[in-house]
Amino acid sequence: MNMYIDIVGACNLSCPSCPMGNSENLNFKKAMQLDMFKQIVAKARTEGVTSIFLYNWTEPLVHPKIGEFIEVINAAGMSSGVSTNLNLAKNMEKALLAEPGFFRISLSGFYQETYKKGHVGGDIEVVKQNMIALHEIKQRLGLSTRVDVYYHRYLDNIEEEALMREFSERLGFHFTTGYSIMMPLEKTLAIIDRDPSVTDADYETLKRLALPPYDDLVNVAQQHHQQTCSLKDNWLVIDCNGNTVLCCTIFNQSEYQVGKYLDMPVAELMRRKSTQKNCVDMCSRCANKGMHVYSMFPNHGVLERHAVNRILDFENLSSQGLAVDSELLGRAGEVSAESFDEAQYLQLNDDVRHAVATGQLKSGYQHYVLHGRLEGRLGAGVFSVV
Structure with missing residues (x-):
């Protein structure tokens, strides 16, 4: 079982296909304390958790003790990983020096004119400079951490993909791509239901997506509505306050939390995901529209x-x-x-x-x-x- 933890409640960017840019943030906005994290890791180790990744919706490099968090995971014998937009350099070296299993960089263009559409508030030239700095740190210290560059595909940024691939691979980084999808689940369902809460900015974002949740896509996804949802069944998602959340696609962590991770066995938390009424209702809405398939397999079939x-x-x-x-x-x-x-x-x-x-x-x-x-x-x- 894998665990995903937002160790902070904020992000430095406002990406329009992400809830940090398209939804009101009513979640906890504080940073997780290291002592709480140590307790979570100790408990997780006894409950079959094999990997802990320090991201879901927020930016882990915001946390000043990011390196210590990674060290705690590694010391417990678990796999560790971070995912970042890499617009921040302040804690970048701390994270790399702790040697996570992987260090992922999320981006969506090679030139600023394109990049700023998908990563609002970011600067791709800053990201490139930080990528070069990461390479130099790895080379100088002989670090083994795998650096991944994940390129979010939109309709209008495909031509720049090869440029970013070449730049990344010259630095010795592993390059992968995937189609950007509209998140969170609440937003996707609102679009499908033509809810008035969907904004003009949301519709502008949909125009850029290769996989917008329009009727034709929903009909394709619904064909696989009986597909088991690994997002709920195989992943544990923890917010910065230590709450266990229904799944990684949900943004309203206060409404869809099933209990504090440290207060009860993982078996009880997983049971609540499948029995707590609001969670059951949300899972039913999601599965009936095939949106769990949309979230799990946007790059397949x-x-x-x-x-x-x-x-x-x-x-x-x-x-x-x-x-x-x-x-x-x-x-x-x-x-x-x-x-x-x-x-x-x-x-x-x-x-x-x-x-x-x-x-x-x-x-x-x-x-x-x-x-x-x-x-x-x-x-x-x-x-x-x-």
């Missing part, structure tokens, strides 16, 4: 293909100097959810009508998005044109 199709359409339209309608990307020649004729589709497709009637599919539209549009099925309605 049908979701990856969905993202690739949107990126190809975006690049094609952009190269022609044409306007890009984000909601239609990857859906050329497809009937939109608003124009889909459910009754007609079911009437003309007996196998689909039977699958819906027996609960194998949620709707004719779900079949259309997953299969019918590719099979040329009749009855969908009026085609859109991208």
Whole structure:
């Protein structure tokens, strides 16, 4: 079992696809005390926890004792790791000198004009200088910590990915990429439900995503709604006050906490995740929309293909100097959810009508998005044109 701990309650940036930039922060905003952390690690060691990572929503390098936290984990014989936007240099060396198992740098562009859209308040040139400093520290002291660079893919930053890969690998860092998704879960569900709390800024962010939670993506994800949720079952998430939270996708840590980690056995905390009414209700909403799949596997299978199709359409339209309608990307020649004729589709497709009637599919539209549009099925309605 892995444990993720926010050792502080704040971040130095306001990224628009992250709750620290798109949601009101009603959580605890203090720094965890080292003594409490030592108790958490000691208890975790006896309860089968094998890895403790010092991040979830916030920036761990804000904590002045970050190095000591890593040392406590290592001394307990567990794997350790941090993830940072690396705009702060103050505690960077402390963290690296403690030799975590990995030191991850999260970024979203090579040039500032692009980077500042996804990492609001950050400066990519500062990040690059700090990356160079990390390399020099590693070389000088012969440190073994693996430095990972994780590049968040948006529709409009793919061209800069190769530049950041080259820069990172020249420094001896490991480079990986993944499609940025809209978080937290509360925000994603609000978008799906067309809740008025979704802001104009949120919709602007959705235009940049290769995997926005629009109706077509939800229908794809819902196909896998019975997929086991490892986020709830295999991860322990602790806030800076020592509370155990339902899962890593939840931002309202006060409402969705199931108890202080130090006050009860892990078995009881896990039981509460599955029995506490507000947690059960949230998990049901999430699973019914397939959003646990969206959170766990955005870079695999049908979701990856969905993202690739949107990126190809975006690049094609952009190269022609044409306007890009984000909601239609990857859906050329497809009937939109608003124009889909459910009754007609079911009437003309007996196998689909039977699958819906027996609960194998949620709707004719779900079949259309997953299969019918590719099979040329009749009855969908009026085609859109991208």
